Amino acid sequence: MAADHPPGLDPDRLRGLLDRERPGLVAGPLTAQLIEGGRSNLTYTVTDGTGRWVVRRPPLGHVLATAHDMRREHRVISALHPTAVPVPGTLLLCEDEEVLGAPFYVMEQVPGTPYRTAAQLAPLGPERTRAAVLGLVDTLVELHAVDPAAVGLDDFGRPDGFLDRQLRRWSKQLDASRDRDLPGIDELHTALGRTLPRSPAPTVVHGDYRLDNVLLDGSDRITAVLDWEMSTLGDPLTDLGLLVMYSTPLGTPGSPVSTTAEAAGHPAPAELVERYADRSGREVAAVAWYTAFAWFKLAVILEGIHYRYTLGRTVGPGFDRIGALVPVFIEHGLTTLRDLQEG
Known part of the structure; x- marks a missing residue:
């Protein structure tokens, strides 16, 4: 039995x-x-x-x-x-x-519901969806306002050289799973390294901050932020860049990668950035770099999933379509950096 x-x-x-x-x-x-x-x-x-x-x-x-x-x-x-x-x-x-x-x-166990797709958000309607996503920004501001030393997390990471290490880390991840030509990926990596911004004062960063990693109650209030496995001390704008990336429509209907950006009422990335800047008091002029880095990081993660799928190590619905998404993420990253350079 x-x-x-x-x-x-x-x-x-x-x-x-x-x-x-x-x-x-x-x-x-x-x-x-x-x-x-x-x-x-x-x-x-x-x-x-x-x-x-x-x-x-x-x-x-x-x-x-x-x-x-x-x-x-x-x-x-x-x-x-x-x-x-x-x-x-x-x-x-x-x-x-x-x-x-x-x-x-x-x-x-904290009561609440995770929303992973635009379809799951649809019953909330545009106004509640908008409130939920803006609340996501406000909670991020609260996280980045925590004094690490005051809560015993002053040794939780190594913030010096954080962005450079992150870029090298994800480049190594790419090398470990690269078995096909990915036009533009090296150009994106090189451009990110060439335009590395100066980080603000370090904070606790979540590392994977997005709507489907929080729980919402019936009043659309965030009851819990979950999935802290990538958290550390580092550059807070990496969390903002990732949130902006996940708030940008992919333009790929039926994508196996969850996104809520297409939901009616979802605020545009520019509004999220402005709200974060207003409420945190941080300078966000370089947010395009952090967003491009998020596109690069997710391209690497997706390529790793695709690589494992081709080896027969990953099974399940949607994995056969992950590989086709990687060039989409690379192009978004390149476009974001070009817009930064031209702006």
């Missing part, structure tokens, strides 16, 4: 740990369900029939040299919980791989 639980999480073993570490938290047998939509680390909901919690762990078969990944996520969420940034409360970090086969942490 097969185990009645999702791969990667044994509810009985988890309950045993919680009974030892958080006695009284769980009132009965646990059941678990994998939350779909995660791109890297796995997320599960767990319930005893009364209370509900969320568990995060690395992908199955992923061997970590240390528990660094889970520890970092748990650390940043715990540090931000007392601030104005909405994050779940954390309950437990377990670095003993004997329990679930990998390090993991447990946090409170």
Whole structure:
């Protein structure tokens, strides 16, 4: 008889740990369900029939040299919980791989809905969609206003040389999965390196900030910012550039890459940038560079997915169409940089 639980999480073993570490938290047998939509680390909901919690762990078969990944996520969420940034409360970090086969942490389940596509936003209507996206900007301003030292995150990253390291990191990622000609990708990489801006004072950066990484309640208020696996200390405008990129229509109907930019009422990128500048007080003249970098970064990520697909290591709907999107992202990046140079 097969185990009645999702791969990667044994509810009985988890309950045993919680009974030892958080006695009284769980009132009965646990059941678990994998939350779909995660791109890297796995997320599960767990319930005893009364209370509900969320568990995060690395992908199955992923061997970590240390528990660094889970520890970092748990650390940043715990540090931000007392601030104005909405994050779940954390309950437990377990670095003993004997329990679930990998390090993991447990946090409170926060009520709310993730919106990943324009179709999912459509029932909200234009006005509510607009309010939700503008709230996304306001929450980003709150995140970037947090003093890292005040919340114990002053050693959470190495902000000196941040942009140069990021550019080199994603270039290496590209080299690791490059097996076809990608016109314009080297031109984009070179131009980004040649026009590297001077970073403002470092902040906590999310690293993957967009609408489908937050939860919204019935009043379109953000109840939680999720998926902190790429967070660090660095240049806050990288978060803004990524948000602008995700707020730009791709012009590719039926794209397997989720985007909400086509939703009726979605604010234009220029309005998002202006709102961020007004509310944060930061200079955003170089935002086009950060947006072009976001296009480059996503092109590299998509090319990696395409590469794994061609090797038969990635299966599922939509993966066969990822490869055709990469040139679209490259062209958007080049166009963004040209507009910056011509402006």
